[in-house]
Amino acid sequence: MEELVLIAEDDAEIAGILDAYFSREGFRTVHARDGQVALDLHRSLKPDIVLADITMPRLDGWDLLAEIQRRGRTPIIMITALDEDVDRLQGLRIGADDYIVKPFNPIEVVARAKAVLRRAGLTQAGAVIRVGNLTIDLDSYQVKIEKDGVSVALSLTLTEFRLLAQLARTPTKVFSRSELVDACLPGSDALDRTIDSHLSKLRKKLEQAGSEGMLLSIRGVGYRLAVDP
Incomplete structure (x- = not known):
C-alpha cells in the first residue's frame, strides 16, 4: 500500500x-x-x-x-x-x-x-459503467451523458459520484436509503435526509445535462435509475 x-x-x-x-x-x-x-x-x-x-x-x-x-x-x-x-x-x-x-x-x-x-475506487483501474446514455468512468471519475449526439460531462462531488455509480451498477434495483448509506457513506452516521439532499442535487445535475427522469424516487422504498430500453 x-x-x-x-x-x-x-x-x-x-x-x-x-x-x-x-x-x-x-x-x-x-x-x-x-x-x-x-x-x-x-x-x-x-x-x-x-x-x-x-x-x-x-x-x-x-x-x-x-x-x-x-x-x-x-x-x-x-x-x-x-x-x-x-x-x-x-x-x-x-x-x-x-x-x-x-x-x-x-x-x-x-x-x-x-x-x-x-x-473511492482507487484500486479499480479502468472500470467503466454504461447505463443507457450514461457513462461512468471509475478510474478517472468522469461522468458523461450522450444527448442528441453530443457528449455532456457532469461535474459531481465525490459523494454524488459514488451514489450514481452505486445505482448504475444495478440499474433495475431500488436501493433503500440505508443501503446507499452503507455502500457510499459507511461509518459516517449519515441520516436519510443527507442522502435525500445529495440525490436531489444529483437529479438536478442530470436534468441540466438533458437526462430528465433518470433518477427516480420510489415512494416509501428508495431510489433507482430509469433506463430506456
Whole structure:
C-alpha cells in the first residue's frame, strides 16, 4: 500500500499519532499545520486522501474541504472536536467522505480511511459503467451523458459520484436509503435526509445535462435509475 495521506492538523501531538499509525500500515504521510499549507500541499503532491481538522489557522477545515471539492474528487475525512449533528451534516453535504470526532481511536481512523479509499475506487483501474446514455468512468471519475449526439460531462462531488455509480451498477434495483448509506457513506452516521439532499442535487445535475427522469424516487422504498430500453 503506497497511498499518500495529507494530515491537516494544527495539533502536533495528534498529527504525530496519526502519522505513526498510518505509517505502520504502509501509507506515506505529509503534515500541514494550517489550512493554507494543506491546500498548497494538495495542489503540489496530489494526495490520495486528506484528513482535515475543522479548527485550523489561516484556512479552516470547511474552506479547505470546499476548495478541494472544487479542484476534483480527493476523498476527505473531517476530524474535529465538534460533535453536533449540524456540523456533521454540513461536512457531509459539502462533500466530506467521513466525519470523525475527537477523541478518537487512531486504529479506527486508519480503518475508516481504508474504507473511504476502497469506496473511492482507487484500486479499480479502468472500470467503466454504461447505463443507457450514461457513462461512468471509475478510474478517472468522469461522468458523461450522450444527448442528441453530443457528449455532456457532469461535474459531481465525490459523494454524488459514488451514489450514481452505486445505482448504475444495478440499474433495475431500488436501493433503500440505508443501503446507499452503507455502500457510499459507511461509518459516517449519515441520516436519510443527507442522502435525500445529495440525490436531489444529483437529479438536478442530470436534468441540466438533458437526462430528465433518470433518477427516480420510489415512494416509501428508495431510489433507482430509469433506463430506456
